Amino acid sequence: MDNRHLQMVMAAAGAYGGGIDGILGAMSEAAMREIETRHAALYTFDPTSTTENRRKTGVLQACLNELGFEPGFVDGWYGNITGEALNAFLYRTTNGTDEVIDRTPLTGTTLPEDLPTRAQCTSVYGDPEHEVPQRVITIELPFSYRLDWNLRKKTNRVTVHRDAAPSLEAALIAVHNHYGPAQMTALGLDRYAGAYNKRRVRGGSSWSMHAYGCAIDFYAAPNGLRTECPQALFCGPPYQAFLDIMETHGWLPAIRLWGADAMHFQRARL
Known part of the structure; x- marks a missing residue:
């Protein structure tokens, strides 16, 4: 800093x-x-x-x-x-004005119809101001992540919306089983960068998917908000199984939704 x-x-x-x-x-x-x-x-x-x-x-x-x-x-x-x-x-x-972050959907992307759109998130997950804080729960995983902002500390606890928790828990366990602890660490997939957070979207005034409790981030620095493929680390071949597993469980990778912010996964469409 x-x-x-x-x-x-x-x-x-x-x-x-x-x-x-x-x-x-x-x-x-x-x-x-x-x-x-x-x-x-x-x-x-x-x-x-x-x-x-x-x-x-x-x-x-x-x-x-x-x-x-x-x-x-x-x-x-x-x-x-x-x-x-x-x-x-x-x-x-x-x-003198706020930055506008481009989240234009990629063309040719097929999205699962059973997930809410951004516009539907309030009706599905609740109002982030008053309802969602009462609906988030903390899942405890059978393994730990390093905190991406303080790698000396670990946690096995992730807080998300109660309706999104079962699919996230299943996705994270499947990723861990696929890669194993050593490869998770070697690839940085064990670097947890945050989930539920009552805040507005960066570069806008609407609520962030994190405020709905339906988003999670991993390994932020090389997968940043503005970083596109092929520069983003998660665009590399070793990470495609990670993206596939998350997507299969309904946690859509932002890098496949709008082509940037590869750290970000959300249980919602655009």
Whole structure:
């Protein structure tokens, strides 16, 4: 994370009035303390007893949250959600408008009729503001994933909509059985990058599929929001079985829906 970006978001949040020079001096330190005090209730870690990088990331997340860019939890870990929130802030700051992410459906794609379209998700899964939070459940898998934003930590728990949970659990077990633990790690398929998240879609005002609890992400960095084939890692031959298994279980790969964002899988059509 660039220190200048940290200064920019602190300035936008009204906590910093110095130069955007990347030098974290006395004014930057005072601004960081102000943000930490102002948003203490949001912090999931103690910023006074951690590394400097994690502390800076926490301040960045707290500011982005205050400014409405939805960086995820204020946990001090710089993952894909925080990175995209910062990208959205920088784009609006630079251009005066929000970035529009192209999700034009690929031509010639046959989609299963038993899955809802984006427009039908509210009627199928519920209103993300009030109903979906009461309908998400956590499945516990018989194996663990590494957290994509903090590879030192593992989890076997994934939170999604209760109606999407059985198919996701079956898909993930099938993927694990196909590849095995060693190959999962070697290919980065054990890098879990998030599922349920009550936020808006990047580059738009509608609800994200994650807010409906019908989406999950894996291995974000080489499979990013704007990365197309053949650059996206998941476009490579070793990953086609992964995409096939997920799709067979009704979890459609975004790379096959709109040709980018290969990390993303959703139980919904476009």
